Structure formats: C-alpha cells, structure tokens
C-alpha cells in the first residue's frame with residue numbers, strides 16, 4: 022500500500038510541474054516568434070490545417086432564393102423561417118420586423134450573419150449571403166458616362182458541415198428545415214395573386230400581390246346542391262394524393278366555369294382559393310409567345326395553387342379552340358400562330374405529373390357553346406360548373422350578405438320576380454348596396470326586377486311579332 026501511495030504526486034509537485042510546463046511554453050512561443058520567420062510560420066500553419074482538413078473535410082451547400090432561374094426556391098423561404106427561431110444572444114446584429122398578419126415581431130439574420138445549428142449531433146453553420154448589386158458605369162465613344170441596368174441583388178444561404186454527414190444533412194436535416202418552417206408558418210399564409218406583364222416586357226417571373234378577396238362558399242349565391250357538389254369535389258380531390266400516385270396521373274383537377282358576365286365566376290375562383298388556401302396564378306394567354314415560353318411560365322408556378330385562364334372564348338390565342346363563326350357568336354379565326362389548346366393541356370399534364378402536388382386549373386367563359394369540343398371532352402375539364410342567373414336561393418344568400426337578414430315581407434314578391442326574369446347576382450348586389458335599411462334596399466330590388474321583367478316582356482313581344490311578319 023505504502024508503495025502505491027508513494028506513486029501519487031503531491032500538490033506541491035503538481036504545481037511545480039505546471040509552472041515549469043507553462044514557462045517552457047512561453048519560452049517556446051517567444052523563440053518560435055523571434056527565430057522562425059513569419060512566412061515560415063504561415064507555411065507551417067497551412068500545412069497543419071491541410072493535414073487536419075484531410076481527416077475532416079467540410080461540405081458547403083448553397084441555397085439561393087431562386088432555383089436555377091426556374092422559380093422561387095422553397096428551401097430558401099423555409100430556411101428564413103427556420104433560422105428566425107435559431108437566433109440567439111451571439112447574434113449581436115439582427116433584422117427585426119412585423120407583418121400585418123403576424124402577432125409578434127419577427128427576427129432575421131443580417132447579410133454576413135452566422136448561425137450555428139446542431140442536428141443529431143452534427144454542427145451545421147449557416148451564413149446569410151447577399152450578392153452585391155452590380156452597377157456598371159460605361160463610357161460612350163463621346164466620353165459620356167451612362168449607367169448599365171442593374172442586375173437585381175440575389176440572396177442566398179450557405180451551410181457548411183462535416184462532409185462525413187452529407188447524407189444526413191441532405192436527406193434528413195433539410196427536410197427537417199422544411200417541415201419546421203411549415204409548422205411555423207401554418208395559419209399565417211397570406212394568399213397571393215400572381216400575374217404577368219405582356220410578352221413585350223421582359224418579365225419571365227410572375228408578379229404577386231396579396232390576395233384578400235372576401236368571397237367564401239358561404240357568400241356565393243348559387244344553387245345549394247351545386248355548391249355542395251363543388252365543395253365535396255374539392256375535398257375528394259385534396260384527399261386523393263395516393264390515388265393519383267397509384268394510377269400514375271398528375272394530381273390535378275380542371276374546372277370549367279361558364280355563364281353570363283356577373284354571375285360570380287371570378288367570385289367562385291376566389292372562394293375556392295380561400296377554401297383550399299391556394300395561391301392564384303392569373304394566366305393571360307396573350308402574354309405567352311410560344312410553347313417554350315408557356316413551359317417556362319408554368320414551371321414558375323408553385324404547388325398547391327390555382328391556375329386561372331379567364332374568358333377563354335375572348336382570348337386571341339385560344340380562339341382557334343372555338344368552333345367556326347356563327348351568327349350568334351361571331352368568332353373570327355385565322356390568328357397568326359395561335360397557341361394550340363393541345364400545347365397548353367399537354368404542357369400542364371407533362372409538367373404537373375412530375376410535381377407530385379395538388380394543382381388546380383380553372384377556365385372561365387361566357388360562351389361555352391362556342392368552345393372546341395376538345396376542351397369539353399371528358400378528362401380535359403373534370404367538372405363543368407354552370408354559373409346561372411340568380412335563383413331564389415341565391416337571392417337569399419345575397420340579401421343575407423348585404424343586409425344580414427334571413428326573411429322579409431317582400432321576399433314572396435321578389436321570389437316570383439326572380440323566377441320569371443334573367444338577372445345576374447352582380448346586378449342584384451348593386452341594388453342591395455343602395456341602402457343599409459332592409460325595407461329601402463329590398464324596395465329598390467323590387468323596382469329593379471319589375472323594370473327588368475317589363476323590358477324582357479317587351480323584347481319577347483317584339484321578337485314574336487318579327488317572327489310572324
């Protein structure tokens with residue numbers, strides 16, 4: 022035992038060993054700095070780093086705001102939301118702000134800022150990078166300076182990590198970032214309405230504005246059974262991801278809305294978008310110059326969105342989708358290089374079958390009867406929705422929207438008039454808006470309907486006379 026005790030160093034001997042080691046280190050450092058030239062020192066350090074980096078090499082992923090010029094990079098947006106939760110006291114300089122729809126102030130890292138995240142024991146370093154805007158000042162032959170147009174500045178995130186964990190980062194960590202950001206932003210989504218400039222402006226990208234249309238299925242005045250059928254169809258479609266995957270079809274649904282102007286086609290699209298929480302892409306076909314352009318435009322739309330092509334019977338590019346001219350609906354043909362219907366539908370089928378996410382396309386027309394049967398064929402547009410003149414059920418919905426009433430003594434008279442005239446919900450909505458007082462507003466509706474009925478009766482009488490003459 023005594024033998025073993027002798028081997029344990031005393032406190033005094035430990036202190037003396039510590040002081041001699043630290044003195045030697047200081048002496049070594051001084052000698053190293055004084056004797057070894059600076060260049061040689063840097064060479065030694067770089068060699069040391071090289072040896073070290075061979076055992077642990079670092080990989081870098083770059084996440085740009087736009088993905089290969091094709092569209093917005095979802096991962097970039099997700100990273101921004103994700104990183105806002107990772108900001109800590111070490112981030113001395115951060116950006117702060119608040120959107121109208123958010124309850125709290127949000128934070129974001131500044132350009133050049135760094136965040137260290139740990140996932141399954143792997144350290145992942147994030148950098149926020151912003152490419153400088155390039156302003157080129159050029160000289161003309163006459164010596165005058167002029168500014169070249171500025172390229173828009175691009176933002177990106179850079180992540181660095183030990184390359185040995187590349188698979189985990191690529192397959193698990195980035196999915197974790199996407200999932201976390203989705204959970205964080207759930208319920209905060211502000212719908213967007215995207216549109217494009219015409220083909221003469223160099224605008225490849227969609228421009229968006231916030232979409233805050235108040236229409237919902239509750240406020241749409243239409244046949245109740247038809248309304249229920251649309252809602253059920255949308256629900257079934259959303260729940261059928263597995264079905265579409267199994268049968269190898271693009272997870273998309275097409276709706277053709279037809280009916281006279283002012284019957285609520287645009288309102289129904291807005292109600293669908295609000296119900297599904299989908300953005301809207303308003304595609305003006307006259308802005309498309311070729312099939313290649315169409316492809317690029319469609320690639321730039323995001324998943325879970327509604328692509329709308331309004332008034333397809335009026336659109337010059339699709340007039341060849343219409344039957345030849347007839348007296349009632351003069352539709353001139355012979356447009357130069359119109360975009361064939363098949364191009365649009367094939368392009369949609371081809372592109373959307375690989376996106377794996379729900380997409381909806383809506384065509385609207387005031388004249389379904391002039392459309393090419395190819396568009397009306399089953400399988401092209403899944404559901405044809407007739408937006409009709411106002412019905413008595415529809416009027417009840419409108420009256421509740423505008424006056425907040427379920428019943429009124431004038432309803433019986435209004436019902437009879439509505440059933441015997443062709444009035445659009447838009448024109449009735451206009452009458453209802455004339456007063457907040459239900460008696461006055463409904464009085465205006467009765468007068469309007471009586472006038473309408475008289476006009477219609479007169480027209481019928483005139484037509485009858487013309488036919489007998």
Ligand SMILES: Nc1ncnc2c1ncn2[C@@H]1O[C@H](COP(=O)(O)OP(=O)(O)OP(=O)(O)O)[C@@H](O)[C@H]1O
Nearest residue numbers: 240241242281282283284285286287288446447450
């Ligand atoms: N079915 C409806 N239910 C509720 N409101 C309606 C309905 N139809 C029309 N309206 C009212 O009339 C306005 C115009 O209707 P909307 O633009 O939706 O009709 P539309 O059929 O798309 O017309 P157009 O063919 O001219 O584009 C709407 O803003 C809304 O206030």
